[in-house]
Amino acid sequence: MAAAAHVLVLPWPLQGHINCMLHFATGLAGAGVHVTFLHTEYNLRRLARRAPSSADASPRLRFLSIPDGLPDDHPRSVDGLLELAASMLATATGEYRSLLSSLSSASDAVVVGFPPVTCVVADGLMAWAIDIAEELGVPALAFRTASACSFLAYLSVPELLESGELPFPAGGGGGGLDEPVRGVPGMEGFLRRRDLPIQCRRRGDAMLRTLVDLTVHSRKARALILNTAASLEHAALAHIAARMRDVFAIGPLHAMHPTPSGSLWREDDGCMAWLDAQADRSVVYVSLGSLAVISHEQLAEFLSGLVAAGYPFLWVLRPDSMVAASQNQDNATPQEAIRAAAGNNKARIVAWAPQRDVLRHRAVGCFLTHAGWNSTLEGLVEGVPMVCWPFFADQQINSRFVGAVWRNGMDMKDVCERDVVERTVREAMESDEIRRSAEALAQQVKRDIAAGGSSATEFQRLVGFIRELSTSSATSGVN
Numbered sequence: 001m002a003a004a005a006h007v008l009v010l011p012w013p014l015q016g017h018i019n020c021m022l023h024f025a026t027g028l029a030g031a032g033v034h035v036t037f038l039h040t041e042y043n044l045r046r047l048a049r050r051a052p053s054s055a056d057a058s059p060r061l062r063f064l065s066i067p068d069g070l071p072d073d074h075p076r077s078v079d080g081l082l083e084l085a086a087s088m089l090a091t092a093t094g095e096y097r098s099l100l101s102s103l104s105s106a107s108d109a110v111v112v113g114f115p116p117v118t119c120v121v122a123d124g125l126m127a128w129a130i131d132i133a134e135e136l137g138v139p140a141l142a143f144r145t146a147s148a149c150s151f152l153a154y155l156s157v158p159e160l161l162e163s164g165e166l167p168f169p170a171g172g173g174g175g176g177l178d179e180p181v182r183g184v185p186g187m188e189g190f191l192r193r194r195d196l197p198i199q200c201r202r203r204g205d206a207m208l209r210t211l212v213d214l215t216v217h218s219r220k221a222r223a224l225i226l227n228t229a230a231s232l233e234h235a236a237l238a239h240i241a242a243r244m245r246d247v248f249a250i251g252p253l254h255a256m257h258p259t260p261s262g263s264l265w266r267e268d269d270g271c272m273a274w275l276d277a278q279a280d281r282s283v284v285y286v287s288l289g290s291l292a293v294i295s296h297e298q299l300a301e302f303l304s305g306l307v308a309a310g311y312p313f314l315w316v317l318r319p320d321s322m323v324a325a326s327q328n329q330d331n332a333t334p335q336e337a338i339r340a341a342a343g344n345n346k347a348r349i350v351a352w353a354p355q356r357d358v359l360r361h362r363a364v365g366c367f368l369t370h371a372g373w374n375s376t377l378e379g380l381v382e383g384v385p386m387v388c389w390p391f392f393a394d395q396q397i398n399s400r401f402v403g404a405v406w407r408n409g410m411d412m413k414d415v416c417e418r419d420v421v422e423r424t425v426r427e428a429m430e431s432d433e434i435r436r437s438a439e440a441l442a443q444q445v446k447r448d449i450a451a452g453g454s455s456a457t458e459f460q461r462l463v464g465f466i467r468e469l470s471t472s473s474a475t476s477g478v479n
């Protein structure tokens, strides 16, 4: 008889990573696998304050935590990420090692009713979690929460360096970014320099090296899990599969395994009543995710383009949305500036929205997004036309896929100019062609996640793989 499978799921402690790994964990628990979801103490406290009941999602899913080593007031948006990574390495690794060692031992008495941990699924950005698990004899799988196309782009960086595609020619102040890139398999013909990870624009960027190393490291894991669907990223997945031990494309997870919200911020539901009062497909929903920050200059430029486009809008402006060092000339808060420019009736501002409900609302006509992968998938599943204003990580390449491959929206590139904002928002709101593509894409992805579809089938294969691992670790006496 197969040993009971128990997976320790460890997300990188940021909203986008937590959300999709939580959907994954819920799906596993639903398939009869025990799951321990490991938050940082800081995030678990935030979640408990915001939604105390989220811990009761399933009797097979429990939440534990380890410290991230930082004080609560440390910024955890894009400004504090390097410190977070360093602190996790210094503090969390030791805690994780002893927790895993205890949870994977048969004599574990930490929580009654859960079998020993038989497998770890760690965010691929936490290579140490994969290494430590294997050292302890617990098989580890890597989960990358970004798109397959961006994973492949990172994977291709060493060859791009070798072939001379990278680094970009010096000088030019960003010139040449629209030049094509050769050497990312399957993307010849539409990939431009500007679509590669933004660190490629800086010669010898240490962060690029780190991200490439982490991507290559995923090859060491027993398998790679991606939150995507074969019909969306077929070519990229095939090229990745050729270089990995095994690959599972099991998304979009939020649509396959819906969970109660895992929001770290309190969701402002009041915006739903505001949407109820708006006409069908009349509203632009603006959200730049959980990390991106903008300067007051960008806010002014973007705002004037958005107002000129002439549609009512719902804008998510987190308390930490503004670049800390950027100065506002006339002392108005961003909220005051937005209300003054748009008028109270045309603009609704929230600090955090119930995004999936918003995107599903009949009043939303277009999603102005930073093209984070979760947001991209959420907009895509609802068939909402998108305008993409990418900032970093996989956002540039996701934007390119939206604009040039899937054609369910417009790629505004990472330059924010009022005329461009006005024009692209109008086009996304009015174009029948974009809407038709967006709706067709949504239908296609819904087929992937329905019973018998590629993602649903891959998810079942993954559950089988995980059960198989638990049997082999039991027979090899690891536990």
Ligand code: UDP
Pocket (backbone or CB within 6 Å): 015, 016, 017, 019, 263, 287, 288, 289, 290, 291, 292, 316, 351, 352, 353, 354, 355, 356, 371, 372, 373, 374, 375, 376, 378
């Ligand atoms: N999100 C939300 N409410 C908001 C803004 C964002 O619930 O007001 C969620 C969104 O649904 C998505 C996640 O936050 O699941 C953001 O992840 P994404 O990968 O899009 O971007 P990141 O925050 O990692 O840049």
